[in-house]
Amino acid sequence: MTWVPLVNTIWADPILRRNYQVWVFSYPSGYPIPYSALLLRRELDALNKTFPNHRQIVLVGHSMGGILSRLMITDSSGDKVWRYFFGTLPAQTKLSPESKALVREALVFKRRRDVARVIFISTPHRGSLIAGSPIGRIASGMIRKSVEFVRLGPEILQASVVQEDPARHETKTNAKQHRHTFA
Numbered sequence: 001m002t003w004v005p006l007v008n009t010i011w012a013d014p015i016l017r018r019n020y021q022v023w024v025f026s027y028p029s030g031y032p033i034p035y036s037a038l039l040l041r042r043e044l045d046a047l048n049k050t051f052p053n054h055r056q057i058v059l060v061g062h063s064m065g066g067i068l069s070r071l072m073i074t075d076s077s078g079d080k081v082w083r084y085f086f087g088t089l090p091a092q093t094k095l096s097p098e099s100k101a102l103v104r105e106a107l108v109f110k111r112r113r114d115v116a117r118v119i120f121i122s123t124p125h126r127g128s129l130i131a132g133s134p135i136g137r138i139a140s141g142m143i144r145k146s147v148e149f150v151r152l153g154p155e156i157l158q159a160s161v162v163q164e165d166p167a168r169h170e171t172k173t174n175a176k177q178h179r180h181t182f183a
Helices: 004-012 014-019 033-050 064-073 080-086 097-107 134-142 147-160 166-178
Strands: 057-062 115-121
Touching (some): 004 014, 080 097
Parallel strands (some): 057 115
C-alpha cells in the first residue's frame, strides 16, 4: 500500500505508461538475503518463460529491496561466497542433497542479463547502523522465520562451523571491514 501513490503517478505519466509496466515483488522481511534474492531470480525466470521477448528490465529497489536488486546485477564468482560461508567446496560440505541444492541456488549465481539497470532508493549498501542497535534487535526478534529455514537452519549452521585457520580468519576480517552483502 505504501507504493500505490508512486505507481499511480507513474501510470499518470503518458510516456512512462507507454514504455514501462510496474510489477511488484514482495518478500518476507525474516528471510535471509540470499534466499530472498533466490526467490526474486525465480520470479524473473518465470517472467522470462511467460514473456520470452520482453524488453530489458529496470529494477527499482527500496531499502532491503535495493540489496536484493543489487544481487540481480552481481556475479557470485562461482562458489566464492559458498567457500567463504562454509570454508569448504560445495562437494565437501556436509549437507543433505535437498539443503545443498537450495543453498547452492542461493549462493552461486550469475548477473542477470535481462536487467538493464537498477535504481536504488534508501538502500543500505554499507549496512545499517540501526540493525545492531537495541531497536534493531527488538525488530529482528519480531520477524517471523520461514518454516523451511527453521527446519534447515541447524543443518546449515552445523555445516558452516569449520575449524578456523589464520588465513580464513584474516579473509573474514577483511570482508567484514568492507561490509560485503554476504559478510
